[in-house]
Amino acid sequence: MAEPVARTVLGGARMTDRIIVPFEGPGAGTGELTWGQRKVWTLMQQAGTSMSMGGAVPVTDGRTVQDLASELRFFLSRYASMRARIRAGADGGLVQEVAGAGQAELGIVDVADDGDPGLVAQELAEQWEATPFDHAEEWPIRMAAVRSRGAVTHVVVMISHVATDGSGIAVMLGELSERDPVTGEPKNPASAMGPLELAALQRTPSGQRQNEFSLRHWERLLRAAGPRRFGPRVDRGEPRYRLGFFESRALHLASKVVAARVGSSTSSVLLAGYAVAVARLTGITPALIQVVVSNRFRPGLADVSHPLSVNGLFMVDVADASFDEVVDRTTRASALCSKYAYYDPEQLEELRARVDRERGGEGVELSCLFNDRRLGIGLESPGPAAPPREELEAALAESTLRWGRPFPQYLDKLMIQVGSAPDTVELEIQVDTHHVSADEVNALMRDLEALVVEAAYDPTLPTAVRPMPPEPAGSPE
Known part of the structure; x- marks a missing residue:
C-alpha cells in the first residue's frame, strides 16, 4: 500500500493545480547516511541552506503535464536517494528512511495570458532554492510545470544536495533520455547501488x-x-x-x-x-x-x-x-x-x-x-x-x-x-x-x-615562483 503524500513546498497559492504522482522502487529500508551524504549534510548545516541544485528550464519539445509527471515518477522510482527522508535516530545520530512506495506532487502554475512564463518560472526556482527542504517530511525533489495559454512552457526542478550532486544529476538526465519511448522503461532495468547499500559497504x-x-x-x-x-x-x-x-x-x-x-x-x-x-x-x-x-x-x-x-x-x-x-x-x-x-x-x-x-x-x-x-x-x-x-x-x-x-x-x-x-x-x-x-x-x-x-x-617557461624560506626555529613542524 502506498504511503501518504510527503509534504511538498510548492509555492502555496501560486500553484493553480497539482497532480499526485505515485511511485515505487527498490532499496527501501532504514540506515545510516553514506560518507558523501554526511559530508554534504554538514556543509548544509553550516551554510543554513539545502545547497539545492536545479532551476527553470524552457520546454520547447511539446511535453505535456502528464509527460512531466512521468518524468517525476521515473526519478522517484529509479533513484532511492529521491525517496529518502532524513531524521534523528534513537541514538541521536542521523538515519535515512528510504520508502519503497509513496506519492509525490507535481505542481502546476498557470500564467495569465499577458504574463511572462519565463519570469514566473525563474521566480519559482529562486523561491525554491531559498527555501530549505524539510528532510524529515519532504521528498528531496520539487518539480512543477509552468503553463501559458494551456501549453507547458517551462519545467522547474529543485533537488537537495543531500540527495545528489552534479555528476548524479548527469546520471539521472542521461538515463531519463535513454528510456524506451513507448513504455517509458529505463534502458538498463537494474538500478545502481542505493545509499543504504553503499553506507553498509562503507562499514565493511x-x-x-x-x-x-x-x-x-x-x-x-x-x-x-x-x-x-x-x-x-x-x-x-x-x-x-x-x-x-x-x-x-x-x-x-x-x-x-x-x-x-x-x-x-x-x-x-x-x-x-x-x-x-x-x-x-x-x-x-x-x-x-x-x-x-x-x-x-x-x-x-x-x-x-x-x-x-x-x-x-x-x-x-x-x-x-x-x-x-x-x-x-x-x-x-x-x-x-x-x-x-x-x-x-x-x-x-x-x-x-x-x-x-x-x-x-x-x-x-x-x-x-x-x-x-x-x-x-x-x-x-x-x-x-x-x-x-x-x-x-x-x-x-x-x-x-x-x-x-x-x-x-x-x-x-x-x-x-x-x-x-x-x-x-x-x-x-x-x-x-x-x-x-x-x-x-x-x-x-x-x-x-x-x-x-x-x-x-614556450615549453621551458619558468613559473617564476621561488621556494619558501625555512620557518623560524621553534615553529610547529
Missing part, C-alpha cells in the same frame, strides 16, 4: 581500509604543509562574499596546446595554472588545494545518483620549475588526490583536530579550492602547434570578468569552478573578499590566463 572491513588509506594521505600532507594560505582578514566592507565569472577563449586554446604537448588533460593544466597563480599571489609554496573529486570512477559507483563528490587534498611544488614540469607534477599529484578522496568525514575532522593540536594549535588553512565540473575531461588528442600569436592576442582581448549576485554567506576563502561552456574556459569564482580582494581576484585570473598562454609557446 574493505571500506574501512580505504578510509584508513585516505586518512594517512591527508595526515602526510597536513603535516608537510605550512599553516597559511592567505593573509589575515581585512575588512573591505560589503558585499563580502562575492561570485565572479571569468571567461577566456585564449585560456581554452592555450590549455589544449599545453595538454596535448605534455600528454595530460586540460583539467590538469588549469589546476597547475591555478596553483602557480595562487602561489604568486600569496608568496606561499608548495600549493595546497582542496580539489573536488567525483568517486564515480570506483567499481560499481559509475551510475550512482546520490552524492559521491567530496574534497580531496592536493599538494604540488610549483617553485623553481618550468610550467610543463608543474603540469606533470599536477597530473601525478591529482591521481593521488583522487585515490584518497574516499573517507569518513567525521574521522577526517578528528584527524585534522589532532594534527592541529600537535602543531601547537595552529591549524592548517584549507580554504583554497578547485572544482572542474566538466564531465569526461580526459587526455587531449594531439593537435596542431600553438595558433599564431595574433590569434591568441585577439582572444585575450575578448576575456571578461564580471561579478554576479553576492552570497549571504560563504564557508571558504577562494574557490574556482570550471564550467562546461563550449569553446571557452568559464571559471566561476567564489571568494571571501575580506581575505582575497576583488582586485586580487582580477589579478589572479589574468595571471593564470597569461601563464598558460605563454606556456603554449
